[in-house]
Amino acid sequence: xxxxxxxxxxxxxxxxxxxxxxxxxxxxxxxxxxxxxxxxxxxxxxxxxxxxxxxxxxxxxxxxxxxxxxxxxxxxxxxxxxxxxxxxxxxxxxxxxxxxxxxxxxxxxxxxxxxxxxxxxxxxxxxxxxxxxxxxxxxxxxxxxxxxxxxxxxxxxxxxxxxxxxxxxxxxxxxxxxxxxxxxxxxxxxxxxxxxxxxxxxxxxxxxxxxxxxxxxxxxxxxxxxxxxxxxxxxxxxxxxxxxxxxxxxxxxxxxxxxxxxxxxxxxxxxxxxxxxxxxxxxx
Ligand code: AMP
Numbered sequence: 001x002x003x004x005x006x007x008x009x010x011x012x013x014x015x016x017x018x019x020x021x022x023x024x025x026x027x028x029x030x031x032x033x034x035x036x037x038x039x040x041x042x043x044x045x046x047x048x049x050x051x052x053x054x055x056x057x058x059x060x061x062x063x064x065x066x067x068x069x070x071x072x073x074x075x076x077x078x079x080x081x082x083x084x085x086x087x088x089x090x091x092x093x094x095x096x097x098x099x100x101x102x103x104x105x106x107x108x109x110x111x112x113x114x115x116x117x118x119x120x121x122x123x124x125x126x127x128x129x130x131x132x133x134x135x136x137x138x139x140x141x142x143x144x145x146x147x148x149x150x151x152x153x154x155x156x157x158x159x160x161x162x163x164x165x166x167x168x169x170x171x172x173x174x175x176x177x178x179x180x181x182x183x184x185x186x187x188x189x190x191x192x193x194x195x196x197x198x199x200x201x202x203x204x205x206x207x208x209x210x211x212x213x214x215x216x217x218x219x220x221x222x223x224x225x226x227x228x229x230x231x232x233x234x235x236x237x238x239x240x241x242x243x244x245x246x247x248x249x250x251x252x253x254x255x256x257x258x259x260x261x262x263x264x265x266x267x268x269x270x271x272x273x274x275x276x277x278x279x280x281x282x283x284x
Contacts, residue, residue, distance in 0.1 A: 001083050003090045007138050010091055014140060022049040026141035026168075028132065031055040032072035032186035033081050036176040040145040041085045043173050052089040052139055053082055059095065060104055061127030067273070072189045091139065098134055105130055109156055115249055116264055117152045117275065120239055125156050132157055136166055143169045147176075149183050151262055151277045152249055175276075177203065183276045195269045201234050202265050206278040209243065209263050213255055213280070220253055231267065239266040239273070246279050255280075 004010040017024060025048030027040045037053075044051045055078060062068035075092070082090055107129040112118070118125050136144065146154050158170050176184045181203035182196065191199060205227050212223045220243050231238035245252050246260035255261050264277040 001079070001087055001090055003079075003092065005091075005093055006097065007093075010089070010138065011140075013089070017050055023143070024048060024139070024141040025051045026135070026139045026144040027051065027053045028135050028144070028146075029053060029055055030057045030071065030186065031078050032074050032189060033078045034176075034184045034186065034188075036147055036149060036184040038081065038085055039176045040147060040173050041082070041087055043171065044143070044145050045086065047143055047171065048141075050088045051086075052091060052141065053087050054091040054093075054135055054139070056091075056093055056098060056131065056135075058098075058127055058131040060099070060130055061124050063121045063123055070190065072186050074189075091135075098131065107160070109159060112152070112155055112159060112249060115152075115244070115251075116240055116242055116266070117150075120266065125153070128153055129156060129160050132160065133164070133166075136161075136168055141168055143171050145171045145173055147173050148277070148279065149175045149185070150275070151246075151264060151279070155247070155249055181207075183274075185274060187272055187274060190272050191269060195272070198234065198236060199269045199274055201231065201236050202267055202274055202276040205230055205241065205265060206263050206276060209241070210278055210280060213243070213261070213263075220251075220255075237268040239268065241265045 002013065025044030027044050029037050041051060041053060057071050059068060079090065107126050109125060113125045146157060148154060154172050161168060161170055178184060180200050182188065182199050188196065209223055209227055212218055212226065224241055227241050228238055242251060242264045244250055244262050244264060245258040246262035252258055261280045262277055266273060266275045
């Protein structure tokens with residue numbers, strides 16, 4: 001695996017790939033790699049000739065300095081995992097390379113960023129859009145792979161790429177879970193065994209809401225009340241639980257209103273913030 005820390009090194013390699021007509025697949029990450037990330041790499045490997053993974057903990061997308069400070073760093077294990085997955089290139093830039101000046105450009109995604117993660121993590125999607133734009137310009141991939149674990153992020157990036165005519169295809173990949181349903185996340189490394197058990201409430205509550213939606217005996221607002229009761233009983237702080245249109249991510253009053261429904265949750269297990277979601281397919 002080639003490891004590049006500068007743009008010029010990477011881009012001379014990119015030019016040699018282009019001359020050979022090779023297709024580049026890109027998986028951006030913040031490291032502390034787990035099966036979720038690896039599933040993206042495997043998809044990229046299947047669809048492209050060369051797979052580039054980036055590891056960069058992006059400061060501008062953190063609204064909580066403590067969360068940034070405590071973000072897990074397992075770079076040596078990550079490199080080993082990437083090699084095992086036959087990843088071709090690791091791009092791991094220093095902070096100064098990606099942010100050479102103090103200028104932080106602004107994006108406005110309108111209603112898409114006014115809900116859920118955007119509402120609760122101030123400036124988060126501005127930071128995401130900024131780093132994804134920078135990385136797409138540097139890496140110049142044919143396809144870039146993102147996990148549906150971050151559903152709102154997928155919609156933001158799809159909007160960004162479409163609106164700014166980025167020459168890349170965005171590929172969404174399904175959520176990878178532990179056997180107990182907990183969505184894999186780098187932040188899970190910060191959970192002890194009891195907390196991990198407690199964290200299963202996120203997926204359980206998504207399944208419960210899905211079942212209630214299917215039964216059609218409660219209104220959406222009563223389903224949300226029932227779910228919030230579950231969290232109170234479990235003594236887990238629920239930040240939001242939303243039932244939305246999977247495309248616009250806006251609240252809905254009835255599932256008949258939209259083509260596809262998504263149920264999205266954010267909750268705290270002690271001070272660790274976790275998110276999860278379930279997109280309902282017609283047959284589900
Ligand atoms: P992160 O390192 O958390 O920024 O994540 C990098 C990429 O991996 C993003 O596109 C995430 O959506 C994706 N990802 C993280 N966790 C999972 C998971 N459990 N299943 C699928 N994709 C994931």
